[in-house]
Amino acid sequence: MGSSYDEVKNALDVPSEFVFIILLPMLAFPLILYLGMKFNGQKFWKENLKEGGLVALPVMAASLVLSLVLIRRFINETSVSDTSTVFSWANFAWFTEGATTEISLYSLNFGLYVDHVTVMLLFVASFLCLLINIFSIGYMNTDEVNDNKNHRFYAEFVLFCSGMLGMVLSDSFLWLFIFWELMGLCSYLLIGFYYDKPSAAYAAKKAFLTTRVGDVFLVIGLAMLWNLFQPYASGGDALAFATVFDHSNLQMLADAGKQGALQLALGFMFIGAVGKSAQFPLHVWLPDAMEGPTPVSALIHAATMVNAGLYLVARMFPIFGDSAMMGEFSDLAFIIALVGGITACMAALIAFVQMDLKKVLAYSTMSQLAYIFTGLGAALWLANSLDWGEYPNKGIVVVAFGAALFHLFNHAMAKGMLFMASGSVIHEMHHAHHDLHHHHHDDDHHDDHGDDHHDDHFDAQSMANMGGLASRLPITATAMFVGSASIIGIPLIGGFWSKEGIIANTWRVAVEHDPRFYIPAFLVLITAGMTGFYMSRMWFMTFAGKPKTEVAEKVHEQTPWIPIPLLVLIPMSLAGIVFASLKSTYFLGYKGYKLGEDGLLEGFLYEMDHIFVNPGTNYLLVLTYIAIFLSMVLGPCAAMALHGGRLDEGQKAKPWMQWAVTLSGKLNDKYSFAGWAEKMSESSFGEALRQRLYFDKYYDMAMMKIVAGFSNLSASFDKNVVDGFAIKTIIEKGGQDSSRIIRSITTGSARDYIMMVAVGTLAIAILLWGVN
Amino acid sequence: MLVSGLSAILFVMGLWGAFTRKNAIIVLMCLELMLNAANLQFVAAGVYHGDTAGWIYTVFAIAIAAAEVAIGLAILLSVFNQHETIRLDDINLLRN
Amino acid sequence: MLDDFDVITLILLLFPFLMSIVMLTITGMVSESSRRKLAPVWRMVSLGVSMALFIVASMMFTGQIGGVDWTGIGFNEYEFLYQYEWISSLGITWQVGLDALSFPMVWLTTFLLPVTIIATWDEKKGAVYHPLILLMGATLLGVFVSLDLFMFYIFWELTLIPMFFLILKWGGKDRKYASQKFFIYTFTASVIMLLGLITMYFSMPSNTEIAMDNAGEYTGRTFDLLEITSIAQSVNAGGIWLENLHLIIFAMLMIGFLVKLPAAPFHTWLPDAHVQAPTGGSMLLAGVMLKMGAYGMFRIPATLFPHALEHFQFILMLFGFVSLVYGAIVCLGQTNLKKMVAYSSVSHMGVILLGIASMQPIGWAAALFMMFAHGIISPMLFAVCGAFKHHYHSMEIGAMRGMAKHSPWLATSMMFGWMASLGLPLLAGFVAEFLLLIAYWHEFGWWILGPGLALAITAAYYLWSMQRTIFEGGEETQPPKEMEGKPIPDISDMEKVAMLILAGFTILFGIFPAIALDMMSDWTVTMFQTLFGGA
Secondary structure: OOOOOOOOOOEEEOOHHHHHHHHHHHHHHHHHHHHHHHHOOOHHHHHHOHHHHHHHHHHHHHHHHHHHHHHHHHHHHOOEEEOEEEEEEEEEEEEEOOOOOEEEEEEEEEEEOOOHHHHHHHHHHHHHHHHHHHHHHHHHHOOHHHOOOHHHHHHHHHHHHHHHHHHHHEOEHHHHHHHHHHHHHHHHHHHOOOOOOHHHHHHHHHHHHHHHHHHHHHHHHHHHHHHHHHHHHOOOOOOEHHHHOOHHHHHHHHHOOOHHHHHHHHHHHHHHHHHHOOOOOOOOHHHHHHHOOHHHHHHHHHHOOOHHHHHHHHHOHHHHHOHHHOOOOHHHHHHHHHHHHHHHHHHHHHHOOOOEHHHHHHHHHHHHHHHHHHHHHHHHHHHHHOOOOOHHHHHHHHHHHHHHHHHHHHHHHHHHHHHHHHHHHHHHHHHHHHHHHHHOOOOHHHHHHHHHHHHOOOOOOEHHHOOOOOOOOHHHHHHHHHHHHHHHOOOOOOHHHHHHHHHHHHHHHHHHHOHHHHHHHHHHHHHHHHHHHHHHHHHHHHHOOOOOOHHHHHOOOOOOOOHHHHHHHHHHHHOHHHHHOOEHHHHOOEOOEOOOOOEHHHHHHHHHHHHHHOOOOOHHHHHHHHHHHHHHHHHHHHHHHHHOOOOOOOOOOOHHHHHHHHHHHHHHHHOOOHHHHHHHHHOHHHHHHHOHHHHHHHHHHHHHHHHHHHHHHHHHHHHHHHHHHHHHHHHHHHHHHHHHHHHOOOOOOHHHHHHHHHHHHHHHHHHHHHHO | OHHHHHHHHHHHHHHHHHHHOOEHHHHHHHHHHHHHHHHHHHHHHHHHHOOOHHHHHHHHHHHHHHHHHHHHHHHHHHHHHHHOOOEHHHOOOOOO | OOOOOOOHHHHHHHHHHHHHHHHHHHHHHOOHHHHHHHHHHHHHHHHHHHHHHHHHHHHHHHOOOOOOOHHHOOOOOOEEEEEEEEEHHHOEEEEEEEOOOHHHHHHHHHHHHHHHHHHOOOOOOOOOHHHHHHHHHHHHHHHHHEOEHHHHHHHHHHOHHHHHHHHHHHOOOOHHHHHHHHHHHHHHHHHHHHHHHHHHHHHOOOOOOOOOOOOOOOOOOOOEHHHHHHHHHHHHOOOOOOOOOHHHHHHHHHHHHHHHOOOOOOOOHHHHHHHHOOHHHHHHHHHHHHHHHHHHHHHHHHHHOHHHHHHOHHHHHHHHHHHHHHHHHHHHOOOEHHHHHHHHHHHHHHHHHHHHHOOOHHHHHHHHHHHHHHHHHHHHHHHHHHHHHHHHOOOEOOOOOOHHHHOHHHHHHHHHHHHHHOOOOOOHHHHHHHHHHHHHHHHHHHHHHHHHHHHHHHHHHHHHHHHOOOOOOOOOOOOOHHHOOOOOOOOOHHHHHHHHHHHHHHHHHHHOOHHHHHHHHHHHHHHHHHHHOOO
16 A cells, blocks of 8 residues: 655744735734724725725735735745644643543644645635625616615625635634634625525525534544544644645554544535535525525625635545545545535526526526536545556546646636626616616606615516527626536536546446445436536527527627626636646645646546546446436526527627527427426426425424424523522512511511510520420 | 518519500509519529629619619600500500 | 733732722712713713723733733743732732633623613613622622632622612612512522532542642631642542542532522523623623523632532533523413523523533533623614613514614624524634534433424524514504604614624624634643543
């Protein structure tokens, strides 16, 4: 068995100045709040500083620059970093019973830690934070609903960014959790940004509570983890990555026979990840979270925060991959993959029937995150069970792990862009609707409409009101087009590489090693086809065909700032092949594991070659590749036939989209499946999908009936039994009754008292006499 | 011995009066009677033992009795002002 | 200039005591009309006195007065020790001193006094209110600094008096019932504790058997805690002190402390007292007075009877477990905001009990830190409740919605307090909870699911109440009828100041818990070593 650790060349001691990546946005939070309170309503604040948007922008830019400097330094200097402690958080003592009864001192510290996973996510986070900041200035500040409230948005926005960057950079599971919760708080606040809407208030609560359930398990998992590693931490931080990932510590743990306990702790932590990344069965909060403003959906609920769960699981890779734990954690790896598979398929199904543009994207996010979980599950299984010493194994593991992380990268970029594009659509629909109905008809009431803007019956997010926008919103439509293609996995574009890797590796585990993996493998495979369908359905319903409402005819791109991030992200998504061919040490390796000088692309090519050319190949795997390809073609075609259509006369989309629109028109003319589709949607299954498979309903019912009912019962138990019976009846009434008896001998008559005194004295005298 | 018997008779008379009489002033007087019975006993015991302590106690008791009578009468006056009676049977504030 | 600062503890205790007595006496002597004029003067004087106390205590914290490094203080070592013979016939001394157990509590008391006065600055309560608050603080300080059991008991009971009057005079509708219940309930428990103390006093060896410095001339025994501790330790090193009685004495003492804490099922006085008490009273009651119970457990039974503590470990854990989980569940069923917060205190006190029961230095340190953190957070919760009542004339959850719109400051303070109380990281409460979970899993294993459930339920009731107060408030949910037409003001400037101070310290101790945790941790380590051995 080979050592799982290659020689660590030179460790990078992250200079603690880089803590400013986290600290700058954190300090901007009170600053923006204070300025906002002080200058709210003033012209300078509103026009020149965009109500804080332009205060946040340089801060996020500085964070990005610092992050890039750090990444550059990491890549140039080393393949792994040391943790560098910034400050000591808590010091405490621990008493160990046993052969050597002793008390030792421990500490929990905050420090910075950089490795390949960090580098990738650090770039994603800081880059998208900046872009979405730019987008927000366009989106939030041009909507009068938000007037004089935007400082709150930007303050919470920067606090969130600080939490995300902190989570990525922190050097221990404890601080990962601390920043994780900070993000949860900001997510709660931002979902509830329009707090006077009951639905937003409900959604915010639901999001926080659902993730909190996961967090409770996570924090218990941390307590378990601490107890496991405490004997080997020798006074250090038992939750620091440096301690937990250390081979000799893991070896000692294995020698002590505690692999099962470790798997349990990691499993508890995984439940936290399930909550945060909206996986089955804690997925219900994510679609409701779309109540927040669209930039929030883009940043938190698509591109960054929901990745936290994935990041946590990816962080466990070194434990899974350590030779000391070989073969011990295959159950947990399978559960991770299974949860991913179930969620992927379920979310894709529900996305079939969603009419709300943002909700389609939300379910798509859920489904894609689930892909990554499946990929991680497979990668972790491989890392845990394969002998690293044998030749191709290391490459296989790194490609599997790299594929999952690369999908995270692609998905964050594409989904951030998709949400921003959807925001652009919604925003322009709003404007068009506003212009159409309010400016034209009653100029007098112009001022009144600021407030009831959102209560209008017109739903600017419903795809039923859109259609034919491809020519009217060229940049947005392009962004949506590219983003959808990347999510679907159209060959050679972004997500293709990573999704192919994930599916193939899950199948590989199933076919070659562990037949349990057939379940997630099959689920993700059919999901690939469903993804093709629902993403295309969304695009064609929105952008192709004739406008379905008067409003959709009037839409045009007019808001400044919004196109900038779209234009930046379109090439990012298209250039998947470039990123995939980067040397894997740049992005997707782990601590000395790398494919020599090759990139991930070479890894994939090698793998495809291995499967198709190698005579010993299992034909199931070959079939898989064919199935992937077919589903990626069939899904979009079905969507085109059902929901496509030509644009209005005289309207023409940009050439790179026009062909798709025309094709969809042709397909739609030929096979529209109209009756069949309607029947499907009216069936009980269609209804179940619209009801989100009844999860929300039954969760709500459990919450209201069981939890609330039980707590009401407890409250009245406390009032009537603990306080009422025990205190009021027994003690109070008993006291009163006995006092009533005693009171009856106090007659109030002076002569009786004299008598009592006399009798008492006599009694004492007799007693004294008797004693003496 | 004779004096002791006399004081005992005086004390019982006072006690009897305090139990039976209804008029508060008479009850007060009965209390004085009991005190003086005790004084008599002190003096007698002092003479018998040849110890002056008994006499000294008597002087104290007389002073206290004087104060007690003053306070007692003041209370009775105040009671009469409020209730217009000093019949003990009619005064049972503690009861109500 | 002054080398010997030991007398400072005494000054810390007597200065507010005398000042409040003077103020109360003057108030009693003047006429009705001038009393009204006195009220703002007394408010100012009380603020001044309490600020002075706070500054002195803070300077002691940083070492500027006395030059004490609090992290270096071990178990049974005291700083600023001051001793004076009091009732020598019974072996009672006037002995005050500070260590890492009592000093955080003393600092907390001096911190909360000015904050309480500031938070309730605008309430018109008359001339007696502020002196009573000051008196309350003085008696609480007395409990924490006294190192003589007799003196400890006197101050323990004295704390009831100002609180009783605070509830009775300025309380809500059922204040009579609540104040008497509060008094009788805790007093009865204290009497059991007193009986325990007296049993211990008479069953310990007299000075004919052991050499004692402060033995009473008549009884031959002493109330001096330091002396008792050293006697107990010398016996405990090889055996069990008062072996035939130690379990009974321990249990009697614990009953007094458990009721004060309060642990379920002895908690029912607390919601009544809190709901009826005025804001200032609630702040001090939740902030410091409840911690007297936990403080007492560490100071007397745990110190003197470690074997009984070991013996009762599981039962104590059950008390804590029930308080924590049951308290949280009952919270969820409350409709009254203040009652909910009161039950949340029961729940959090359960955490302290679990910490004590965990029998790990870290669990004890977690309990100490929880006392401290909850002492900062819960006053904020009650200040918010007070402001809520003040503005909306109702404590019902849901009577008032959309607070974020018309009272953003109150809404923000509420959210901050609620979040701190549910254990959000980077705020003080989380530190204690996390450290506790570590020790708890080690000691009790799968019982940890109970605290886990409680954590989730805590989040649920706080978030649910926020949804129905801060959020919503669109067209269909307007302020209550009686508020209609009137402008709804946000909290006043003084209330804002109080909230900012409390929030600031919650963040400070959340990000840098080591400031307070280090000294607690060091103290619990030496305590553990002294009591149970270990290298």
